[in-house]
Amino acid sequence: MITVNVREEKADVLIIGGGAAGCYAAITLGEEHPGLSVLLVDKANIKRSGCLAAGVNALNAYITQGHTPKDYADYAKEDAAGIVREDLLLSMSEGLNEVTAKLEKLGLVIQKNPDGSYASRGWRNIKINGENIKPILARAVLDQSNVKVRNHINVVDYIAADGQIRGAWGIDLRKEEIVLFTARAVICATGGAAGLYQPNHPGTSRHKMWYSPFNTGAGYAMGLRAGAEMTTFEMRFIALRCKGTIAPTGTIAQGVGAPQVNSRGKAYQAKYGNTTAERLWAVVKENLAGHGPCYLSTHGISLEQAAALERAYLNMAPAQTLFWRESGLNPSEFDVEIEGSEPYVVGGHTASGYWIGADRSTTLPGLFAAGDVAGGCPQKYVTGSFVEGEIAAQSAAKFAEGVAPNFDSAWIKEKIIRQVQQFLGQDNDSPYTVESLEEAMQQAMDEYAGGIKTYYAYSESSLKIARKHIERLTQLSEELKAKDFYGLLKIFELRERLLVCQALIEHLAARKETRWHAFAEHLDYPERREDYKVFINSKLEQGKIRIIRRPLAAGKEEAVV
Amino acid sequence: MSIAIEAAKCVGCGLCTEVCPGNLLQVKAGRAVIRDVRDCWGCTACVKECPRQAIYYYLAADLGGRGGRLYAENTKNEIKWQMYWPDGSFDEIVTAKGEANKY
Numbered sequence: 001m002i003t004v005n006v007r008e009e010k011a012d013v014l015i016i017g018g019g020a021a022g023c024y025a026a027i028t029l030g031e032e033h034p035g036l037s038v039l040l041v042d043k044a045n046i047k048r049s050g051c052l053a054a055g056v057n058a059l060n061a062y063i064t065q066g067h068t069p070k071d072y073a074d075y076a077k078e079d080a081a082g083i084v085r086e087d088l089l090l091s092m093s094e095g096l097n098e099v100t101a102k103l104e105k106l107g108l109v110i111q112k113n114p115d116g117s118y119a120s121r122g123w124r125n126i127k128i129n130g131e132n133i134k135p136i137l138a139r140a141v142l143d144q145s146n147v148k149v150r151n152h153i154n155v156v157d158y159i160a161a162d163g164q165i166r167g168a169w170g171i172d173l174r175k176e177e178i179v180l181f182t183a184r185a186v187i188c189a190t191g192g193a194a195g196l197y198q199p200n201h202p203g204t205s206r207h208k209m210w211y212s213p214f215n216t217g218a219g220y221a222m223g224l225r226a227g228a229e230m231t232t233f234e235m236r237f238i239a240l241r242c243k244g245t246i247a248p249t250g251t252i253a254q255g256v257g258a259p260q261v262n263s264r265g266k267a268y269q270a271k272y273g274n275t276t277a278e279r280l281w282a283v284v285k286e287n288l289a290g291h292g293p294c295y296l297s298t299h300g301i302s303l304e305q306a307a308a309l310e311r312a313y314l315n316m317a318p319a320q321t322l323f324w325r326e327s328g329l330n331p332s333e334f335d336v337e338i339e340g341s342e343p344y345v346v347g348g349h350t351a352s353g354y355w356i357g358a359d360r361s362t363t364l365p366g367l368f369a370a371g372d373v374a375g376g377c378p379q380k381y382v383t384g385s386f387v388e389g390e391i392a393a394q395s396a397a398k399f400a401e402g403v404a405p406n407f408d409s410a411w412i413k414e415k416i417i418r419q420v421q422q423f424l425g426q427d428n429d430s431p432y433t434v435e436s437l438e439e440a441m442q443q444a445m446d447e448y449a450g451g452i453k454t455y456y457a458y459s460e461s462s463l464k465i466a467r468k469h470i471e472r473l474t475q476l477s478e479e480l481k482a483k484d485f486y487g488l489l490k491i492f493e494l495r496e497r498l499l500v501c502q503a504l505i506e507h508l509a510a511r512k513e514t515r516w517h518a519f520a521e522h523l524d525y526p527e528r529r530e531d532y533k534v535f536i537n538s539k540l541e542q543g544k545i546r547i548i549r550r551p552l553a554a555g556k557e558e559a560v561v
Numbered sequence: 562m563s564i565a566i567e568a569a570k571c572v573g574c575g576l577c578t579e580v581c582p583g584n585l586l587q588v589k590a591g592r593a594v595i596r597d598v599r600d601c602w603g604c605t606a607c608v609k610e611c612p613r614q615a616i617y618y619y620l621a622a623d624l625g626g627r628g629g630r631l632y633a634e635n636t637k638n639e640i641k642w643q644m645y646w647p648d649g650s651f652d653e654i655v656t657a658k659g660e661a662n663k664y
Binding site: 043044045047048049050053054057058109110111119121127128129130131132151152173201203204205206207208209212213214244245251252254255256308309310311312314315318319321322323325326327486489 | 623625
């Protein structure tokens, strides 16, 4: 048996994940609760970790003049065909402009109109230079004297005791030891889940995807294992992207007003509706009808516009600019081909994630959630994640006051060491590798749970097969062995994804309707059904996912079971 | 989709290993190396972080790559994005850090 060292660290508030939500939570606790000690733990380095690593092209959630937070909440509700928590959407929307002003103060460049207001791109987006948004956030976090940052530590599971979450443990990838964090309150901000489905380019460019391939659904998996209630995993997110580079399309569509056209040069969007899901579905349908590939019609834009697009893409998705230059397909002359990505589970865009109260408390006492892991509040994007980080920070600070500072964690140490040792070893008896199981998982999800191969559609029969594959692969993953801590990370990531897949399949099966085309395309139930105007929630119980239906009016009272 | 590290330029400072969001970069025998090019997301954090411009980004063959290499010279006020083409020519696009995206 390989000996593993355990290090212990203690704080009043533990934040897991240093992306948009986690960093903003840390800044809030630093500025407004300087008496509390805070630990912010990230699997990489907060300077460039998470889905904002490359930058971001715009702030997509902002209330411009003449609009109200209620308008934003209404828009998000309509886009999600009603399956949202309006209380969460409102509290998020009400904070959008304040956090934006704060980011500008911290150094984010935002374009201004002559009157000093922010220059908008549509009624709810503003123009920025978001290339350095993570370094700006990281610097602000490091400026807080009561916040300690721990980089390159991958958190694996929560520590629960006396009916509440009292911390978490993880693996330090640099020092190759276990770290046990105890706290009086915990904020989960680990992001959503990528890598569940076979990606657009399964070979050399398997990680050239929309969402960060390093966001593995850890927060969802940890929550499920600890008994938290989750919501709306079945509202998957599928991004409409530039072909190959998987770069954003919004910059082109909204920036230069390029409509979607098919290979015959016909605009088709109006036939399918204009929600986020419908814009993607339109491409699927046109391809199926033999009118593909589809494009954003950019030909005819000026060379100045094309040059501005090139610069904008360098600030968030440099592959696209390189592609334009290298291929000679300048957008002023050639339309930009588009395609759908593989599906993700991501609560910043759709409503998937922890079932939370207005204060961002989860159903587990002591645990709060913000950003892409938090459910019920779609279209929150970067600024909405900041707001949720702020709310979760205030709630966690308040909760921590009532919790004893000291906590004896000795009893749990041996159990954690055994969990790590199970997967550590030089000799691997199993012929299976993490990579082979991951590929098998992605293939099963692709073929039987509505991936790219089946045009995002699935049926009860296909979900049954997907379920069997995920069960089989989960069993096989028990036997995996890693030689070092990076290998250990890969095993834990795979197991997180398998558990998220298990829950996702049950959610897809439970919503016996097609409420959102492509996002949840159920071939046995191709229409919307009145009796499915409910939340599909779930809990993991004795290894099985139990589905819970909750009314749309549900607020915090119903959230706490 | 990936980055490549030019061993002749790399001094093994390790700055890139700090910022990779996937923990993919390591310093081995005094030089930075990537564990598996297939695991690179293409965020270019390492390209912008490298003080020696020893890391470039390229489009893999399955993404339509034609051998171009994208480097970044990251200074206080701007990023000079330099694209070197197989025929020896090169293009440069400068993005000013103080300037918001037009779109």
